[in-house]
Amino acid sequence: GNSVTQMEGPVTLSEEAFLTINCTYTATGYPSLFWYVQYPGEGLQLLLKATKADDKGSNKGFEATYRKETTSFHLEKGSVQVSDSAVYFCALSDRGFKLVFGAGTILRVKS
């Protein structure tokens, strides 16, 4: 079946540090890939997405590139802020209706 594996957290960084959160997937066919973010006490918000190989999703300084050859969709940001502290979820969707989520990675940014 389809699955998503994310790096375990928590990830603790200082403000303005470079962020990478690794995400790899297993899927049949060509899934769409997503990063969702969950701020404390809130629901999930779509951060970015990519629907086909080599697509790059970007939003709020975050980027991720759909790499079919390595089945990866790593999230990056050049300079994190305290306000980026949240839980980040990588997810995939095949032609079906459901999202399959990774376990989530807690990001803590210190000032």
Next chain:
Amino acid sequence: DTAVSQTPKYLVTQMGNDKSIKCEQNLGHDTMYWYKQDSKKFLKIMFSYNNKELIINETVPNRFSPKSPDKAHLNLHINSLELGDSAVYFCASSSQGRSNEQFFGPGTRLTVL
């Protein structure tokens, strides 16, 4: 305006009780979902409805019964609540065919004592 709303936001109840959580979306989407997030933040789909028809039921106990009176609403009724049902329940919606980008509600934190 809130796109996907859930009520209540918090629900504290005793074991054995029956409770309901309501969800409404005003995005005009045709598909709605219920997810369960456990204490370790792991998210798993429970149900999905498309145009009021059940299309996903992920081996959820029979005590959980979703109901979709129309495309804009998907409610979750839980009978005989157990301690293990304590979690945050998220409703979501999407429009079929748009890469399944889902929009989530704020969540309902259920605590069973």
